[in-house]
Amino acid sequence: MKTEETILVTGFAQGPKGTTVYETYKTIGVVLVINTRTGVIEDAQFTVLTDLMDTYISSLIKGYDTTQGINPLLEKVKKHCLVPSQGAVVQAIRSAWDRYQESRLVRK
Numbered sequence: 662m663k664t665e666e667t668i669l670v671t672g673f674a675q676g677p678k679g680t681t682v683y684e685t686y687k688t689i690g691v692v693l694v695i696n697t698r699t700g701v702i703e704d705a706q707f708t709v710l711t712d713l714m715d716t717y718i719s720s721l722i723k724g725y726d727t728t729q730g731i732n733p734l735l736e737k738v739k740k741h742c743l744v745p746s747q748g749a750v751v752q753a754i755r756s757a758w759d760r761y762q763e764s765r766l767v768r769k
Contacts, residue, residue: 666698668764672756674749676709685709689746691753693722695761700727707750718742718750731758 673690690708695701705719721741725734735751742750 667694667696667703668761669694670757670760670764672753672758672760674752674756676746676749680745689749689753691750691757693757693761695727697765701725702727707753714744722754727758727761731755734758 670693671690672693673688676687676689688709692706692708693702694704696703702722702725705722707715707718718738721737722734725737727734731754735754738751738754739747744750
């Protein structure tokens with residue numbers, strides 16, 4: 662990973678009330694490393710998820726080409742991540758995506 666060609670973006674979302682995530686942490690966060698030259702997500706990590714869940718969802722995201730837009734990525738996560746906190750995971754990804762899109766406007 663070349664830091665000159667990448668940026669680190671984060672996104673957060675409130676966990677669903679009544680779940681362990683909400684009762685313990687309140688929010689779910691995602692950290693993405695995106696290559697600014699290629700638009701590919703090189704790495705991903707989630708906060709407050711189990712190691713297995715973090716590894717699994719991160720593997721769905723790593724390698725995704727952001728030039729395809731966000732919807733195919735979110736649909737992939739929704740299809741493969743059938744957990745009570747799915748909506749929060751999706752919202753955290755969307756939040757990081759929005760931050761990435763804002764940074765692209767600033768860099769132009």
